[in-house]
Amino acid sequence: MTPAMDWSIEGPHFVNCNCDYGCPCQFNARPTDGTCRAVVAWRIDSGHFGDTRLDGLHAVNIYAWPGAIHEGNGSMQSIIDERASDTQRTALVAILQGEGADPGAVMLQIYRTMCATAHKPLYKPIHLEIDVAERTARLSILGLVDSAVEPIRNPVTGAPQRARVDLPFGKEFRLAEVASGRTRATGVIPLELVNTHAHLVHNRLTSTGVA
Numbered sequence: 001m002t003p004a005m006d007w008s009i010e011g012p013h014f015v016n017c018n019c020d021y022g023c024p025c026q027f028n029a030r031p032t033d034g035t036c037r038a039v040v041a042w043r044i045d046s047g048h049f050g051d052t053r054l055d056g057l058h059a060v061n062i063y064a065w066p067g068a069i070h071e072g073n074g075s076m077q078s079i080i081d082e083r084a085s086d087t088q089r090t091a092l093v094a095i096l097q098g099e100g101a102d103p104g105a106v107m108l109q110i111y112r113t114m115c116a117t118a119h120k121p122l123y124k125p126i127h128l129e130i131d132v133a134e135r136t137a138r139l140s141i142l143g144l145v146d147s148a149v150e151p152i153r154n155p156v157t158g159a160p161q162r163a164r165v166d167l168p169f170g171k172e173f174r175l176a177e178v179a180s181g182r183t184r185a186t187g188v189i190p191l192e193l194v195n196t197h198a199h200l201v202h203n204r205l206t207s208t209g210v211a
Helices: 086-096 107-113
Strands: 007-017 036-044 046-049 057-065 074-081 115-118 122-124 127-131 136-141 145-150 164-166 175-185 191-206
Touching: 007 086, 007 127, 007 145, 007 175, 036 127, 036 136, 036 145, 036 191, 046 086, 057 086, 057 107, 074 086, 074 107, 107 115, 136 175, 145 191
Parallel strands: 074 115, 074 122
Antiparallel strands: 007 036, 007 046, 007 191, 036 057, 057 074, 127 136, 136 145, 145 175, 164 175, 175 191
């Protein structure tokens, strides 16, 4: 088997998908409405692709599958921080599409494999705020994506609720904070999510798995 390429991205990221809170897909169950649609946004505090540094950049993937992820036939699009140089853009597209990763080792490679279509990447200003401990995030890509994440609220008292998902052998994370998200995306993969599952993570993804 060809050795994995040397890449990693470390920092916080969030996911907002169309499932109910908790996302049954995390437990090998069917997605809530039978389909899977999601936005994933990363703040790369430290990262590299070979000798190319990626520190301080933002990146986003938008996904859609007509069924569960493992059934395939999905579509995806990467949106890259316009501040990235040409070399960094090439590196980030490669990472976001799981290039050079061990097969089945990390979500980026798995998700790309399950997508029949990868739309042309976009290079845009990305405004991203994320606080894993507070379970909050804000993503804005002008004219394209608007997302907000906040704690799940008790429906009676309105008090914030805290829940976590612990996956010791996860392909995206080992431990994630669960939250509530909303997203509107108007590009080639439209999303309209309101009060659906979100999770926030701080970790390091590499070409060989979750570090």
